[in-house]
Amino acid sequence: MTQPDNTDDALIRLFNVSKRFGAKLALSNITMDIHKGEWLYVTGPSGAGKSTLLKLFYLGEKTTSGQVLVFGTNMNRLARREIPFLRRRFGIIFQDFKLIAHRNVFENVALVLEARGEPRAMIAKRTRNILRHAGMEMRMNAMPTTLSGGEQQRVAVARAIAGQPEVILADEPTGSLDPKSAEIIIGLLSAYHKRGATVLVATHDTELLARREGRIIRLEEGRLVSSEPAVGEAP
Amino acid sequence: MRDHMQRTLKDFTAHAFLHGITVLTISLTILIAGALLLVVENGTAVISSWKSGVTVMVYLHDGISSSEVEATGRSLETMGGVKGATFISRDEALTDLMESMAGQRSLFDDLGENPLPDAYEVEVSPEAAEWSRVEVMAAAMVKLSAVDEVEYGRSWLARVSRLLGLVELTGGALALLFFIVALFIVYNTVRLALYSRRDEIEIMQLVGATGNFIKMPLYLAGIIEGGLGALIALMALFGAYLLFVSKVGGGVDDFVPSFLSIGAMGVVFLYGIFVGWFGCFLSLREFMQETAV
Numbered sequence: 001m002t003q004p005d006n007t008d009d010a011l012i013r014l015f016n017v018s019k020r021f022g023a024k025l026a027l028s029n030i031t032m033d034i035h036k037g038e039w040l041y042v043t044g045p046s047g048a049g050k051s052t053l054l055k056l057f058y059l060g061e062k063t064t065s066g067q068v069l070v071f072g073t074n075m076n077r078l079a080r081r082e083i084p085f086l087r088r089r090f091g092i093i094f095q096d097f098k099l100i101a102h103r104n105v106f107e108n109v110a111l112v113l114e115a116r117g118e119p120r121a122m123i124a125k126r127t128r129n130i131l132r133h134a135g136m137e138m139r140m141n142a143m144p145t146t147l148s149g150g151e152q153q154r155v156a157v158a159r160a161i162a163g164q165p166e167v168i169l170a171d172e173p174t175g176s177l178d179p180k181s182a183e184i185i186i187g188l189l190s191a192y193h194k195r196g197a198t199v200l201v202a203t204h205d206t207e208l209l210a211r212r213e214g215r216i217i218r219l220e221e222g223r224l225v226s227s228e229p230a231v232g233e234a235p
Numbered sequence: 236m237r238d239h240m241q242r243t244l245k246d247f248t249a250h251a252f253l254h255g256i257t258v259l260t261i262s263l264t265i266l267i268a269g270a271l272l273l274v275v276e277n278g279t280a281v282i283s284s285w286k287s288g289v290t291v292m293v294y295l296h297d298g299i300s301s302s303e304v305e306a307t308g309r310s311l312e313t314m315g316g317v318k319g320a321t322f323i324s325r326d327e328a329l330t331d332l333m334e335s336m337a338g339q340r341s342l343f344d345d346l347g348e349n350p351l352p353d354a355y356e357v358e359v360s361p362e363a364a365e366w367s368r369v370e371v372m373a374a375a376m377v378k379l380s381a382v383d384e385v386e387y388g389r390s391w392l393a394r395v396s397r398l399l400g401l402v403e404l405t406g407g408a409l410a411l412l413f414f415i416v417a418l419f420i421v422y423n424t425v426r427l428a429l430y431s432r433r434d435e436i437e438i439m440q441l442v443g444a445t446g447n448f449i450k451m452p453l454y455l456a457g458i459i460e461g462g463l464g465a466l467i468a469l470m471a472l473f474g475a476y477l478l479f480v481s482k483v484g485g486g487v488d489d490f491v492p493s494f495l496s497i498g499a500m501g502v503v504f505l506y507g508i509f510v511g512w513f514g515c516f517l518s519l520r521e522f523m524q525e526t527a528v
């Protein structure tokens with residue numbers, strides 16, 4: 001069992017975390033830290049528990065046993081009404097984009113700011129800026145179904161960073177994209193990471209892992225089997 | 236609130252079909268319940284108009300003194316269930332009879348002495364106009380020393396009254412049943428609507444939308460749907476009522492059925508709003524528990 005490294009800049013800390021779905025053990029006795037500003041890949045075969053691990057951070061799932069501390073708060077003790085405010089500190093990206101079909105590109109991104117009760121003028125300004133940054137300004141009135149997969153994921157990334165979250169959780173963000181689109185998505189995430197955000201990417205995309213921008217942890221059958229530091233970092 | 240309302244109206248245009256179906260469902264169920272309410276209201280009006288006309292004729296013995304007549308009148312008026320007693324002298328009764336039979340005046344030519352007795356027309360108060368109570372009252376009246384005979388021969392009224400009472404009860408129960416049915420239909424329609432928007436709600440939860448932000452437009456939509464459904468139902472019911480009145484016109488005793496009272500319409504409208512809100516409340520409570528951790 002790996003011990004948390006007890007550094008002060010740990011944003012997320014896991015202590016002996018297990019998650020069970022009925023008879024299936026999705027995560028088994030995971031202990032680890034994720035640091036502020038870190039880029040972390042979570043890899044492993046399908047069904048290894050990568051998505052489940054990410055869900056524990058924003059309370060998409062609760063642990064069966066063990067403790068998860070996010071921004072210093074124990075997730076087992078977080079009141080239900082506090083969950084939306086926790087989630088505002090995360091930007092979440094999915095393989096299937098999860099855009100709202102009947103809202104156009106602008107409205108999908110603006111939703112994040114609307115949900116926070118931001119003023120209208122500010123919402124419009126910031127949404128345009130983010131869409132420009134994501135290269136989607138010209139398509140802001142388009143409906144999601146008229147966009148390519150790469151474009152939809154760019155909108156999803158724009159939505160994830162619209163609220164300026166501290167942590168980006170990307171679950172197989174390039175899983176259904178061509179290499180060129182995947183490159184653009186990683187480029188957008190990388191740019192946001194350089195602004196000081198923490199980025200967690202669950203993937204089994206070997207090309208992506210070969211870039212070795214950050215630390216890699218590997219899960220197999222719910223167990224944490226290895227943790228490799230980022231290139232240039234001490235192991 | 237303005238933002239919530241704008242989002243609600245936008246949602247109405249985005250999901251026009253879904254909202255349209257919900258409004259239609261609400262209006263149909265409220266229409267059925269409203270129609271039953273209309274029957275009950277009119278049935279009640281018929282019963283009370285008939286009940287208010289219940290009278291007992293109390294005929295007095297011949298040759299009693301005027302003080303005995305007055306004393307009998309006072310006794311009748313102080314009886315429970317009596318609204319009032321009007322003295323009709325034998326002469327007045329004969330004049331009335333002759334007037335009502337003006338065409339056959341010759342019948343009275345050889346009448347000689349007036350054969351009609353002095354009488355009291357006792358009006359029974361509407362709340363006492365039940366057949367069993369009238370019977371008891373009549374039995375008490377006939378025991379008065381000056382009273383010769385008592386006539387209260389509208390037994391058919393008692394039977395019809397009982398029948399209409401049954402209609403009132405059944406109609407009321409059915410209206411209540413349909414209001415409950417409306418509630419469950421709306422609950423299920425809203426639930427289906429929510430399930431079709433499960434992904435949207437899940438995305439809102441993931442971007443940090445509070446329960447209030449997600450639920451408020453849905454509640455507003457429920458309230459608008461309920462109110463709109465009730466209005467459509469009331470308009471359709473009014474149309475059907477006008478058609479019925481124009482075709483059938485005055486029925487028994489020239490009774491023209493009236494439309495729902497303002498109060499009843501208000502109740503139906505408020506019920507529509509309540510159904511929309513409550514259906515939404517039940518579905519959302521269940522739905523949010525399923526989607527939240």
